[in-house]
Amino acid sequence: MTLDLLTTLRQQNPIVLTLANDVTVQDVANGLNALGASPIMSAEVDEAEAMVTIAGAVCLNLGTLTKLQLAQMRAVGAAANRQHKPVILDPVAVGAVPYRLQAAQTLLRTVHADVIRGNAGEIAALAAWNWQAKGIDAGTGSGDLVAMAQACAQKYHCVVVLSGATDIVTDGQQVVRVHNGTELFQLHVGSGDLLSSLVAAFAAVQPQNLLAAAATAATVLAGTGELVAAQLTASRPGTFAMLLIDKLHLVTPAELSKIAVVD
Ligand SMILES: Nc1ncnc2c1ncn2[C@@H]1O[C@H](COP(=O)(O)OP(=O)(O)OP(=O)(O)O)[C@@H](O)[C@H]1O
Ligand SMILES: Cc1ncsc1CCO
Ligand SMILES: [Mg+2]
Structure with a gap:
């Protein structure tokens, strides 16, 4: 993991295609843009191939999935696999809603996800580990989160980012x-x-x-949030969200290196 990758990202300004959910689409676009990437969203299956061609990577977010969007995700994911563009899957709430888990599993049979990023409840569901997820949240469970993330990575032959108080990033072996x-x-x-x-x-x-x-992305977001929180005198989620966008734009690799706790 090197934070110099943030400088490279800002120099290259990569196009990131996100098939987003309806709830947070604007936050995601603004967060990407503030950091130094170039967001693009899409809702039309017929432009899948062309969208992937201009993108450096794609993110498939299952947050507000519909049958139409799943068809679009299959098309975008297959095009990205063919064009060797990284595919990131966010399996929102698959731990809480069986329909979603089935949809994610079906998608993963035809599309290879290079990275799966989810909270403990979502990664547990994909790895078929016992856990009580709660809606979009991680929920409760016990067990070795590292072993759970590794099991998920081995099952789907990918990198897994299990986010939470500690973000766990693994390719199934290295952690x-x-x-x-x-x-x-x-x-x-x-x-x-x-x-x-x-x-x-x-x-x-x-x-x-x-x-x-993936480890750099996790460090940049978590570290930037930590820097913002240190400036707040009370727990203010609205202000936090606004200041987070500002700080994603201004934060430097040197600033993040000073506070990063990564092992
Ligand atoms: N308790 C915590 N302490 C510190 N950082 C946290 C904590 N929980 C989550 N984070 C950070 O929040 C970010 C998002 O991770 P989280 O696990 O909350 O995703 P999520 O559950 O999918 O969120 P959402 O559903 O809101 O999109 C990560 O950068 C993670 O490091
Ligand atoms: C609240 C919510 N519901 C579906 S997606 C989403 C945003 C968090 O992923
Ligand atoms: Mg989520």
Whole structure:
């Protein structure tokens, strides 16, 4: 993991195609843009191939899925696999809604996800581990989160980012833990959606090392949130969300290096 990748990202300004959810689409677009990537969203299956051609990576977010959107995700995902563009999957709420878990599993049979980014409840569901997810939130469960993330990565032959108080990034063997962050992320809906699209942005500039790309994305978002939280005198989720966008634009690799707790 190197934070110099943030400088590369800002120099290259990669196009990130996100098939977003209806709830957080604007936060995701603004977060990507503020950091230094170039967001594009799409809702039309017929433009799938052309969209993937101009993108450096794609993020498929299941947050408000419909049958139409699933068909679009199959088309975009297949095109990205063919064109060797990294595919990031955000399996929103698959731990809470069986329909979603089935939809994600079906999608993963035809599309290879290079990175899956989810909270503990979502990764547990994909790995078929016992857990009680709650809606879009991680929910409760016990067990070794690292082993769970590794099991999911091995099952789907991909990198997994299991986010939470500690973000766990693994390719099934190697493990990177990012200990930065702030509880304010949990009060701002869509922090995870943004993380998934930032993973895509870093994957676009470092496609040959997705473990490092994902770990850098996790460190940049968690570290930036931590820097913002340190400036707030009370728990203010609205202000946090606004200042987070500003700080994603201004934060430097040197600033993040000083506070990063990564092992
Ligand atoms: N308790 C916590 N302490 C510190 N940071 C946290 C905590 N919980 C989550 N984060 C950070 O929040 C970001 C989003 O992760 P999270 O696990 O909340 O995603 P999510 O559940 O998919 O969120 P959402 O559903 O709102 O999109 C990550 O950068 C993670 O490090
Ligand atoms: C609240 C919510 N519902 C579906 S997606 C979403 C945003 C968090 O992923
Ligand atoms: Mg989420």
